[in-house]
Amino acid sequence: MIEATWIAFAFALGLASRAIGLPPLIGYLGAGFALAAFGDRIGVGPRDSEILAHLAHLGVLLLLFTVGLKLKLSNLVRREVIGGSLLHFGISSLIVLPAIFFFLDTSWRDSLLLAVALSFSSTVLAAKVLEGKRELRAFHGRVAIGVLIIQDLIALVVMSIASGKVPSAWALLVFLLPLLRPLLFRLLDYSGHEELMVLLGLMLALVAGGLGFEYVGLSSELGALAFGAMLAKHKRATELSNSLWAIKEVFLVGFFLQIGIGGLPDMDAMLFAGAVALLLPLKGALFFFLFLLFRLRARSAFLSASSLTNYSEFGLIVASVVLPQWLTPLAITVALSFVISAQLNRISHPLYDRLAKRLIPLERDIRHPDEQPVSLGDAQILVMGMGRTGRAAYDHLKAQGWRLISLDSDLVTVKKSSENDRHVLFADAEDQMFWESLEMNQVKAVILAMNDPEAKIISTRKLRGKGFSGLIVSHAMYDDIAKQIEAAGADRTYLTMSEAGAGLAEHVARELRAAH
Incomplete structure (x- = not known):
């Protein structure tokens, strides 16, 4: 009681x-x-x-x-x-x-x-x-x-x-x-x-x-x-x-x-x-x-x-x-x-x-550990987020000869990715100052591969708000999130598990065709 x-x-x-x-x-x-x-x-x-x-x-x-x-x-x-x-x-x-x-x-x-x-x-x-x-x-x-x-x-x-x-001798x-x-x-x-x-x-x-x-x-x-x-x-x-x-x-x-x-x-x-x-x-x-x-x-x-x-x-x-x-x-x-x-x-x-x-x-007039880029150089494709999805997309496009650059808000991820010969810079997608100063004149497409749905929505709005007219593609776990990202201005949003299932089915079909 x-x-x-x-x-x-x-x-x-x-x-x-x-x-x-x-x-x-x-x-x-x-x-x-x-x-x-x-x-x-x-x-x-x-x-x-x-x-x-x-x-x-x-x-x-x-x-x-x-x-x-x-x-x-x-x-x-x-x-x-x-x-x-x-x-x-x-x-x-x-x-x-x-x-x-x-x-x-x-x-x-x-x-x-x-x-x-x-x-x-x-x-x-x-x-x-x-x-x-x-x-x-x-x-x-x-x-x-x-x-x-x-x-x-x-x-x-x-x-x-x-x-x-007072600890006992066993504490050692x-x-x-x-x-x-x-x-x-x-x-x-x-x-x-x-x-x-x-x-x-x-x-x-x-x-x-x-x-x-x-x-x-x-x-x-x-x-x-x-x-x-x-x-x-x-x-x-x-x-x-x-x-x-x-x-x-x-x-x-x-x-x-x-x-x-x-x-x-x-x-x-x-x-x-x-x-x-x-x-x-x-x-x-x-x-x-x-x-x-x-x-x-x-x-x-x-x-x-x-x-x-x-x-x-x-x-x-x-x-x-x-x-x-x-x-x-x-x-x-x-x-x-x-x-x-x-x-x-x-x-x-x-x-x-x-x-x-x-x-x-x-601010101190020095290099800051959380300093963000002001230019993406001659990169053609921007990958935002270097988790498993981002890394896979980056490596696949790099093998096809595209010029890529990636952004991530985790300094540890940035360091590890750079050590693996990926061009990754630190940036916080939710930072208003970052978007205001960013130059991305050569970028033709943006892949949103962050885990956080809100970060994808914010990034899409900021990209369209600064006049970016190129392709914006994202992935999402749920249909309602996908609709929100598209409503913010994304061209395509793919459901992660549906794409994984379709990819798996394609592999099966390819194996069956090869066997016959």
């Missing part, structure tokens, strides 16, 4: 939050506060809170496991990611620390831990916002996610140090974990695509990572992250992460409910949240200028900083371990920052367009 009450409260207030354009997480926090206010009347007691705390812990472990599945060194070992995250962590903590110490009259230890907790940005909110806008694979999206992963690693170190846990065995990677890869290969794969993920995150690390005196959160990271290079890591997404989200609802049930906010907590929310513009501005320092263009720096202008649920996780008395004020702070950040990210692109003339002069 109690579980039904939790679900009903969480769903109702989560739905209400979504209806007014706010993240459902805010509704879940509100549901927790509502349960705290009316718990006695509906029979929610300490035992129920313990059950909810256990579910919340499982949600945190699954969150960290899925973060580990995205830990790709190629996207992390970049100066703007490592330098930006570490410098922001250090500078913001040092700036906020004296203010907390003098105005809140807390100990230096508690002041430092509060400053550290407020230095983090929300992994869950940023990932959801970027995913909703289909910008996870864009350059600024990968920079933001990379910074968040570094912050998550810092949070784990802080929790381990501040909690005072964790250095042998990489030897298990071939076994883990094989287990994932053999687990199939259904419930066994989900159970494997749960076992690695909760049992091997969670309980296993606790038995040797290490953080269970660190264990979940470590086992996820060992599978990050597997070709099915993304599939495993997607299969666990719904389970993780449900358990994380328990985490936010638990925070609310911990106690209703008093006036002091509300004043604290309001005061700290005023620091959000400073947090975003610091990220922006640090990204410029590390040679990013103003647009990438602005959009990445916008995604990171919030406070983190990891700050709450840190507080739950080392600052339980500050959990409720921090929960209100995080919720308020989510409200502000959600609105900021909703208008981030038009806001940048309005501020671009003032922000672009702040």
